[in-house]
Amino acid sequence: SQTIHQWPATLVQPVGSPLSLECTVEGTSNPNLYWYRQAAGRGLQLLFYSVGIGQISSEVPQNLSASRPQDRQFILSSKKLLLSDSGFYLCAWSARGLLSYEQYFGPGTRLTVT
């Protein structure tokens, strides 16, 4: 069966510090991968998606970047965090080749920027 992992689970970082959040998927190959953010008082917003190694599409201009160095690894980064980067970050995957595009989510990372 497929499993999706995210770490860390919780992170408190000062403004101006760098960020690296990691997401890995097990039990499937060539997944589509997605990063979403859920900010307080706002809905879930798609940040990035990837359909293959090194292929990243950005949805919203912001202080963040994403990379996919391996087939089942998706990383969310920032060089200098802003207060507005606080939120709950969720990674998701969908199966390549299946036309349903049903998405499955990880447990999330709670980021607080102080």
Add this chain to the structure above:
Amino acid sequence: KQEVTQIPAALSVPEGENLVLNCSFTDSAIYNLQWFRQDPGKGLTSLLLIQSSQREQTSGRLNASLDKSSGRSTLYIAASQPGDSATYLCAAGAGGTSYGKLTFGQGTILTVHP
């Protein structure tokens, strides 16, 4: 740009009641419609996925319907239980080169009291 709205924002019902959660979307050219459940501080659990060519999907006590022409979906929960208490999110999915990107509603917070 797709926009998704969920009504009501919050719902409190006694155990055993049947209930309906509503979701509307502005662009009827969706690829699929996915319903999720989110427990406090947790990731999303996929409940039901309805493809654009389908009218409804059922899983246990849950039934989701889709009317693309009117831009509406409903989630019906039969014989509600306290364990159903959670936030329910609907998301409209885009296909083709959008690779299943989801646009989420703000969610309905459901409380089922004994």
